[in-house]
Amino acid sequence: MAQRIKLFLFSHGPLLTTITVFILAFLIGGWLYPAMKNPQVFFNLFINGGSLLLVSIGMTLVILTKGIDLSVGGVIALTSAASAALLRAGVSPFVVMPLMVIMGVVFGSTLGCIIQFLKVQPFIATLMGLFFARGMAYIISLESVTIRDSFYKSLALTPLHLPLVDAYVYIPTLVGPFMLLVAIYLTYFTRFGRTIYAIGNNEQSALLMGLPVARTKIAVYAFSGLCSALAGIVFSISLLAGYGQFATGMELDAIASVVIGGTALSGGVGGVIGVPFGVLINQTIVSILQFNGTLSSWWTRIGVGALTLIFIGIQSVFYARRKYG
C-alpha cells in the first residue's frame, strides 16, 4: 500500500504540487484580504481567465507533441479584430462566430503543415504566425473597434446564476470548461490522444510503430488554432471590442500555465487536467495584486516568470527518474 501511495505521489507529483500551491495561494489571499473569501471571487478567476484557459488547453496538446505554439495571442487579436469589423459591417453574429472558428482551424493547420512538411522548427513557424496574425489584425483596423451587436452584448452582460452558491458566471465562461472536457476526452480516451503522447515521447518510434504522425501533428496545431479562435471570441465578448493589441504576451502566460499545470516542455509527459490549476494560480496572483492595490502590475510578470522557473525545477525533480532512470 505504501508503495502504491509512493508511486502515485511520484507520478502525479507536479500536479499535486500545483493544486497545493493554488489552494495555499488562495488561502493566503483570503487571509490577507477577507473580501477574497467571497465565492464570487473564486468564480471571477474563471470569468477573467476564460480565454487564457482556452489557449492553454490548445497549447498543452501542442507541447505534449514536443512542439510549441507562440501564435495564440496573435490569433486572439486577429479573431477579435476580424469579428468586430465584420459585426460593424452588419454581418450576423451567427455567421461571424463559425467563420472565426474556421479561420482559427485553417490558420492552425497551415502552421502545422509548414512545421510538418517544410521541417521548420515549431517556434519559428508559430512566431511567424504570431506576427502575421497581429499584422493582419492591424491591417483590418489600426484602432480598436467597438462591438455594438446586441447578441454579443447580451452574451457579455447576462449573468448566469449558479446553483448552491451565491455567485454567477457568464455564458462565454463556460466555453473553457467545455473545451477542457473535450480535450480530456481526446487525450485520454481516443487513439488520437495516445498518438500525441507517443509523438511527444519519441517521434521516431511513433513513426516506426506506424502511427499517423503527420496527420496527428497537423491536427494538434489545428486544435490549438481552434482553441485560440474560441478564446478570441470569448475575449472580444468580454471586452466588446476588437483590436490588434489585445492579448499581448498571452502566449507566455499560456506556456506558464501549461508548465505549472504539470506538463513537461520536453513533451510526452503531463496532461490537460493540470491546466485549469495553472490558469487559476495565474489569475490568483493577478487578483491578489488587485486586492492589494498598491503593488504594481509588473509584479504579475515577474511573479509568473519566477513561478514558471520554479515549476520547471519541480518537474525536473519528479520526471528525471521517469525519463532517464
Next chain:
Amino acid sequence: MKNSSLLNRIRESRLFLPLGALALILAFDALFLPGFFKLGIIEDPVYGNHLYGNLIDVLNDGAPLALIAIGMTLVIATGGIDLSVGAVIAISGAMGAVLINPILGNQLSLNVEAARNATNTPLPIIVLADLAAGTLCGLWNGLLVTKAKIQPIVATLVLMVAGRGIAQLITNGQIMTIYYTPYFWFGNGFILGLPVSIYIVLAVAILVWVAVRKTSIGLFIESVGTNAKASYYSGINEQNVKLLAYTLCGLCGAIAGLILSSYVHSADANNIGLNYELDAILAVVMGGTLLTGGRFSIFASVVGAMVIWAFTLTVYTLGVPANALLAAKAVLVMVVILLYSDYFRRFLNRLSERKAVQPEVEKGAERGTAN
C-alpha cells in the same frame, strides 16, 4: 572552368544571399522611389556637419539590430536561441535612464531640473552599469541553459516575460525621459560625418570576428552547435562555450539598449526594443546561419540586419503603416526560411547538377557541410 568555380564560390558564400537581397531592395528603391538615395550634408550646431539621407538612416537605425544580430548569431550557432533580447534592451535602457535622472520616476520632474542638463552619476559609470545589467541578463540565460539544463527557448522566454517587468520595476513604471546631452551622443552623435552607432557596430563586429576567427572559440562554437555531445567527448567544455555565447548576446543587447535609449532620449520599458527578437532571428537566418546551429558568419548577420532595415524603410516610404509591417515581415521570414530549407537546397542542387555533373567527392563534401 575557373570562371564557373569563382561563380560557384560566390554562390556558396555566406554573404551572397544577404547582399543579393540588399541589392534587390535597393534596386527596387532606385526604380520606384526617386530620392531614396539622396544624400546631403546638414549643418548641425550640436554635432557638427554630417551626412543625412535614407542610406544613412538604414545604417543608423539598423545599428542596434545589427548588434543584437551579432550576439544572436553566436547563440544560434551553439544550437540555442535567445528570445530575451528585447527585454535586455529594456533593462539596459531603464538602467541608464534611472542613473542619469536626478529625480525618481514617481516624482514629477520640474522644468528647472530638466533644464539643468545634469546627471547623478558620471557618464562612464552609467555606460558600465548599462553594459553590466545586460551582461548579467545574458549570464542568467546562460546559467539556466547550461547548469539548469532548461531548453533555450523556455529559459530565455522566462526573462522575456519577467525582463520587461524588471525594467518597469527599475523605472518605477514610468516612461523616463533623459535630459542629459552627453548621453545622446551614442545614438545621435557623428564622427567624420557618419553616425556614432555605425562605428560601434563595426568595432563590436570586428572584435567578435577576431575573437571567433583568430582564436579557437569560433571553432568550439560551431562544433557545439553541430553536435554538443561529440564536442563534449572530444574535450570541449560545451557548457562554458554556451555560457560565453549567451553572455556575449546579453552584452550586445545592452549596447543596443544604450544606443536605442540614447537615440529616443527616453526609456519606455514596455516599448523599447519591441519585436527585436523576431528581427534578430530573421537577420541571423538571412545571414545563412542555420537555426539548428553550426556554421555561422558574423558579417553576414550584420548585412542581414541592414537588409531588414532597408526593407523596413522602403515599406515606410511606400506609406504602409508601421503596425501592418509586422505581417509583411512575417511573410519575409517565411520566404527566407524556405529558401534555406533542405527542400529548396535539394532543388537548387538538382538544378546545378543538371547543368554540370560535379565530381562525386565535392558533392559529398558539400552535403557534409550542409548538414
